[in-house]
Amino acid sequence: MKNSIAERVSEFLKRYPPFNMVKPKNLLDLAGEITIVYLEKGNTIFKKDDATHEYFYIVRDGAVSSNYDNGTTMEIMNIHDMGDVFGLQPLIIKEPYKLTATANEESIVYAIPITLFQSVTDNNAKIQKYLITAFASNTYTPYTAEESGKIFVDYLPNTSQDIVNFQTANYTKNPITCGIRSTLKSAAKKMCEHRIGCIIVVDTNKKPVGIITNSDIKNKIATGLFPIETRVTNIMTSPVITGKKDLTVADGQLQMIKNNIGHLCITKDGSINSKLVGVLTHHDVLATLGNSPTVILKEIKRAKRTKKLRAARRKANGLLKSYLEQNIPISHIINVVSQINDAVTIRAIELAIKKMPTPPPVTFSWLALGSQGRKEQLLFTDQDNALIFEDVPIKQYKETQEYFLELSRYVTKTLNKVGFEYCEADMMASNPEWCKSFSQWKTQFKDWILKPDEKAILLSSIFFDYNSVYGNKKLVDNLTDTIFKTLSETSLFYKFLGSDAIKSPTPLGFFRQFLVEQNGEQKELFNIKSRAIMPLVDAARLLILSKQIKGVNNTFERFEKLAYLEPENKELHESCSYAFKALSKFKTKQGLLHNDSGKLIDLESLTKEEKLKLRRCFKPIQEIQEVLQIRFDLKNFI
Structure with missing residues (x-):
């Protein structure tokens, strides 16, 4: 007798990776063992530091957010929509969860038994590659001001390499140091004794204040610019560039690229004002990666x-x-x-x-x-x-x-x-x-x-x-x-900016249909840039300027900063940040697909799921525009 529920589940799964790579018979068997989980908004599937489950998950309906608990607040790292896979931790590494998964709205989730899934996919290289990269893409990396200049490493097709990029960097612990009153001669002797290429200069509190490398000795001592008995503070490079204890291989490498350095000081809290705990060298990175992704x-x-x-x-x-x-x-x-x-x-x-x-x-x-x-x-x-x-x-x-x-x-x-x-x-x-x-x-x-x-x-x-x-x-x-x-x-300038920021209404009409262009060559096309992305850009700019915040220019970082500054509007600002990233990704995919800017979209070419994901991004636009209207008193402003 046929299992109609299993067939319906199988029909759904085969539309999404990695299940579209599974043989139909195996997929039907797998579907028959899947657990259907119903969630109310706010229900938690697993929490940070929980032991891993016997399942990983795919969203059937609704949305599930992956959140990072930093001890005081929950930061939304990703929102998983229909067809998105999450909770891959037990498939890749046997460690507790790093994120908390919570229903963002009323949702249905399929729980996939790991043991059965592995038994039908062990010999499928494509599936293994997909799972590795999907897990890597969900690895927690906080958005901070220090990270605004980082770039991500080149994608390498070797599946073992994919996960290496996201592993914690293997830096040298208990690094060799010298005090600020040390002479270069005594520091050089230490370097010779320990056969190292650099020494960190620390203050009395063990905070790093400078670094001396073999190049410094060659360029400043061997050339006669300074005597061998000079203080280390005279020739050290300062300030040093620092990183956190849990930084990834990719992050460490990219810090080195950005700052054109070969050594990164690891401190207790990642800043220059905390105790030195290690040193990451360019050699350490290359030894882990096996090549340079630059x-x-x-x-x-x-x-x-x-x-x-x-x-x-x-x-x-x-x-x-x-x-x-x-x-x-x-x-x-x-x-x-x-x-x-x-x-x-x-x-x-x-x-x-x-x-x-x-x-x-x-x-x-x-x-x-x-x-x-x-x-x-x-x-x-x-x-x-x-x-x-x-x-x-x-x-x-x-x-x-x-x-x-x-x-x-x-x-x-x-x-x-x-x-x-x-x-x-x-x-x-x-x-x-x-x-x-x-x-x-x-x-x-x-x-x-x-x-x-x-x-x-x-x-x-x-x-x-x-x-x-x-x-x-x-x-x-x-x-x-x-x-x-x-x-x-x-305050008049803010009113003008606010009026401009709300001139483009929410991208959905009264009956929730997309608002498309009405005239010219763009007729019947949806302008994702002007109708969806720019309203978020304009709102973030106005709000951050009104807060007198300098140095935060990126739209999603502006909203994340606003979420911190306005706890009462935290959920809205985080939703705007996520919506902006999702819309940018969608526009970029369209641009690459059609070899253009991606801003004009033929809605008929989109799947039902793609339209659903777009609509999900529009709600924060309407809400943030309502905030602007009230905050800057724009109702009667012309």
């Missing part, structure tokens, strides 16, 4: 021609596609591509300076604006950039500006050849309007803030999301101070 960045840094730079950047699209296929967290993907985009821009500027007849007459800073300024640019889009140069006497201004305009034309031309289109509105550093001295930029921003109009708000949506990519960062820091000081003098 090919693209190295190619960019070594490129001497635009052709080489373009080839290196295009490899990033392949990397992006691979990450999406392997279900790597979108926050990591965003960090990867942002780091690569910044590296491309830096190299384009370096090559442009070499083409100029003379070095820059004064210091300057190159600003990435818009999506690159927020570190959210995943696909090739148009350029948005600006340049700030140091103040000069009035009689030298025109000549100085002409120099930087010429430099900017070289840079924007190179970026265009790499794949970043020219901005149709000419919001680029090659335009005199966006290439100014520090004082001129101060005046410009003050004018936008104190005399807001539609044009000022349009430009603000681009120019208030900036990131210093190259040059004198102090110019940008001083400009930021000026902007926030001016913002404290007016």
